[in-house]
Amino acid sequence: MNQNTLIKLLSDVASGKLAVNDAATRLLRLPIEDIDYAHIDHHRSLRKGFPEVIFGEGKTDDQISGIMDKLASQEDVVLVTRIDPDKAAKVLHHFPDAVYHQDARMLILEKQKLPKKGKGMIVVISAGTSDIPVAKEAYLTADAMANHVETIFDVGVAGIHRLFDHKTILEKASVLIVVAGMEGALPSVVAGLVKSPVIAVPTSVGYGVSLGGLTALFSMLSSCSSNVAVVNIDNGFGAGYVASTINQI
Secondary structure: OOHHHHHHHHHHHHHOOOOHHHHHHHHHOOOOEEOOOOEEOOOHHHHHOOOOOEEOOOOOHHHHHHHHHHHHOOOOEEEEEOOOHHHHHHHHHHOOOOEEEOOOOEEEEEOOOOOOOOOOEEEEEEOOHHHHHHHHHHHHHHHHOOOEEEEEOOOOHHHOHHHHOOHHHHHHOOEEEEEEOOOOOHHHHHHOOOOOOEEEEEOOOOOHHHHHHHHHHHHHHOOOOOOEEEOOOOOHHHHHHHHHHHHOO
């Protein structure tokens, strides 16, 4: 339940449109709703400003649909991350208004677009084209959380001159998300050019000694640029969420 829903509920009680007992029944479900295989956290929007997000891996399409149904009854936006195309197709039968983004493996149901709340602009940058799926996950998350978000793709250190064409937008960003695999060098370069916080996202893109993203992770953790923070390997969602939190303070 978000703040607008709660205000409407209380207003309906005050105006006599809703009986006190009916309102009490709805509020009883506010903290947690137990549906056997999940405990829905309906209080999260009030507590954190955005509803619970569904992690699709390891869940069946029926479980995802069941959780979405409960969340959608009280929220304007529902996000599902890490959902494969087969599961998404089945979920879309239940929620035809939802949109599946296959490259980012995200499904988004927006009953209505949230008004922009961010103080500035978030810029999402990918080092290579192969890093775009993780970058898109970050972009879609930050966008769904009501921020102004821009993207710059394929400007990695193998052709660093490509990055400098975008210096103006880099300097305007309030938060930057930089996604890179291989040796993971791009976040340090970007952070050296700007004063804003840079959230570095290592990806599992790369050959042998990339070690599934560990090399990029270690490189980013070892950055000599002081305005870099790092999230987990391939965690575009986490980067988008943190960037939104910073941008809305």
